Amino acid sequence: MWKANLFIRYSRQAVPLIRNQVNSKTQTLISSPFTYLSSFLSQNPRFFSIDSNQNFQNAPNIFQEESDYPSVNLFDENPSFISQESETPLANFDGNHGFSSQESETPFASFDGNNGFISQLGVEDENPSFVSQEKVREIDLEKVESVLSILQSNVDGSMENSLDGMRLYLSEEFMVRVIETPLVPGDSLVKIFKWALKKPDFSTTTRILDCLVKAVGSGNRKREVYALWDLVKEFNDEKKCLLTTEILNEFISLFWKLGKGKAGLEVFDKFEEFACEWNADSYYLTIEALCRRKIFDWAWPVCEKMLNAGALPDSEKISNIISCFCKGNKAKDAHLVYLMAKEKKIHLSKSCLNFLITSLCREDDTVKLALDLLGDFSGKDRNYAIKPFSCVVRGLCRIKDTEEVKKLLSMMIFEGPPPGNAVFNFVINAFSKAGEMDVVMGFVKIMESRGLRPDVYTYTVIISGFVKGGEMEEARKVLSEAQKKHSKLCPATFHTLIQGYCKLGEFDKAVELLNVMKESGVEPNFDEYDKMIQSLCLKAVDWRTAEKLLEEMKEKGLPIKGSTKGLVRAVKELEEKELGEEVVSMEA
Structure with a gap:
């Protein structure tokens, strides 16, 4: 059927x-x-x-x-x-x-x-x-809204109890949805993550950790970042393997922004414990975090590891590292970073090279390193590199390496950048102190042949060189030449000659030059008068001329030291006493 x-x-x-x-x-x-x-x-x-x-x-x-x-x-x-x-x-x-x-x-x-x-x-x-x-079923939007309401309400002490009563299914998608929601306080995110870790049915993932670090860091609050880092440090071996280089780099970056260099270094030192490998950003962020706090001695070991690993960041970041060490008076270390970048064929900006050369020229033992770096300029860049070249010339003059100065100046004349008055002044000053006045006058002729006019400082330096060698006539000729080229000279130009005459005991010429100085429109200052008066009293015993100079100082409203007045009075009384004794002896 x-x-x-x-x-x-x-x-x-x-x-x-x-x-x-x-x-x-x-x-x-x-x-x-x-x-x-x-x-x-x-x-x-x-x-x-x-x-x-x-x-x-x-x-x-x-x-x-x-x-x-x-x-x-x-x-x-x-x-x-x-x-x-x-x-x-x-x-x-x-x-x-x-x-x-x-x-x-x-x-x-x-x-x-x-x-x-x-x-x-x-x-x-x-x-x-x-x-x-x-x-x-995993992403229950109603429960997500309920959890967010609890997190945003900042309920103290009752958050965990409220979450326990909701019987949540803590999947990865659920946690990410909650964490990535805007305007949720960072401390609340840390709390819910800490609460979730205690649940046996919750398994954190790399994605959850990455989202959590970024969300907490967006608030840029020190307390929240430290709380999350302390929680991560307590991970067991099973959870430590979930951390990645990128997550740890994010922690270093957050501490860098917060100005916590030591905390950034702590994260850097934890890489091996978390089975992560350092990359170029790991080194760079740690170095920057430490240099920002001016902890250069701690930053250099990290930089050494970077150089040994050959993991250099891009050119802009390398330039920042070099600048940081230069600012921290570690130009020699910055030079090593530059050489490694050059070996790796990383093109650095010319401003970075300029700063490095300038920094190397500050110390006597690194001037030669700066001299070697000048060869990295070529073409148009070389023609505009007058500042680094000038710094090297000045550094060589300071360490009295006159031979290198001659070579570099000659190279600048023929290959560029063309030297200006400042470079020639450095060179003339160095050779004047060395007493090589014939070479100095040769440089003056080169300046004039290149259309440059020696300035007042140049003439003053040359006069000083001749005075130092006792060649007062040559110094006086240079002064006359300076008066022709410049309508008004500086007090130092005359002062050098006046002091030279005083040392030679030629006080009449010194006083004469003082009058020429006033006629040229250069008024002697307090120091000029005071030194002249002392020389007249102590060496020439000429209290009369010294007394006239005191009267001039009073008329010009210049201050007069009591010791200077006393010196003139004492010389005068001494002379009168001697004259009195002579009269008595003659009468007897």
């Missing part, structure tokens, strides 16, 4: 979800044949029956042979039988449970007789629009 059994089971609740999951092309292919099937069922209202003892797989299939009726849509308001065999198999019909998924090139979904459609197989990878019910 045939028993009529209708094996049609479906779930109205699942239909909307699956309709949303099936793409439009697939719906077009499988929905159009439904019209034919619906028409067939209406014309042949019969039910197919099978023996209850037989397996459903042995039951006759009305679509087993080719027919005029194509396959039907999977789901509709009135679901019907579908073909088991087609070019694109869609689903099997299970005698006990209704439709079930069948392996095919384009699998779609399984149908549960009681619960409706429960999952799709293989579709999620091929079509991103498919979303599994499992993932939907």
Whole structure:
């Protein structure tokens, strides 16, 4: 006896979800044949029956042979039988449970007789629009909002209890959604992460840690960053392996921004413990963090590790490192960084090279290093590098390496950059102190031949050189030449000559030059008068001329020291006493 059994089971609740999951092309292919099937069922209202003892797989299939009726849509308001065999198999019909998924090139979904459609197989990878019910269950938006409300309310002491009562499923997606929400306080994020770590069903991931560090760091608050770092340091071996170089670099960067160089160095030292490898940014961020706090002695060992590893950052960051060490009076160390960058063919800016050369010229033992670096300038860059070249010339003059000075000056004249008055003044001053006045006058001629006019400082230096050698006549000639070229000289130009005359005991010429000085429009200052008066009293015993100079000082409103007045009075009294004794002796 045939028993009529209708094996049609479906779930109205699942239909909307699956309709949303099936793409439009697939719906077009499988929905159009439904019209034919619906028409067939209406014309042949019969039910197919099978023996209850037989397996459903042995039951006759009305679509087993080719027919005029194509396959039907999977789901509709009135679901019907579908073909088991087609070019694109869609689903099997299970005698006990209704439709079930069948392996095919384009699998779609399984149908549960009681619960409706429960999952799709293989579709999620091929079509991103498919979303599994499992993932939907993981990200419960209502619970996310509830958690955010708790975190943003800053409830003291009750946050953990509130979270415990929510029975949260702490998946990676859930935690990331909470952490990446804007305007959540950093301390609240640290608290919920610390609370989650205590839950046995929570497994933190690298992605969660990365999001957490960035979110906490965005607030730029010292207390929150330190709290998170202290929590990370307590990780066991299983969790330590989740940390990456990028995450640790982010910690160093945060401490750098906060001005906590020592904390940045602590993170740097933890790389090996966390089984991470330093990269170029690790070295750079740590060096910058320490240099910002002017802890240059701690920054250099990190820089040495960078040089030994050959892990140099880009040219801009290398330039910053060189500048930091130069500012910290470690130009010699900065020079080593420059040489490594040059070996690695990292092109550094000319401003960086200028700063390095200038810094090297500050110390006597590194001037020669600066001299070697001048060769790195070429073409137009060389013509505009007058400042570093001038610094090297000045440094060589300071260490009295006159031979190198001659070579460098000659090279600048013929190859550039063209030397200016400042460079010639350095050179003339150095050779004047060395007493090589013939060479000095040769430089003056070179200046004039190049269209340069010696300035007042140049003449003053030359006069000083002649005076030092006792060549007062030559010095006086230079003074006359200076008066022709410059309408007004400085007091130091005359002072050098006056002092020279005083040392030679030629006080008449010294006083004469003092009057010439006033006639040239250069007024003697307090120091000039005071020294002249002392020389007249102590060496020439000429209190009369000294007294006249005191009167001039009074008229000009210049201050007069009591000791100077006393010196003039004492010399005068001494002379009067001597004269009195002579008169008495003559009368006797």
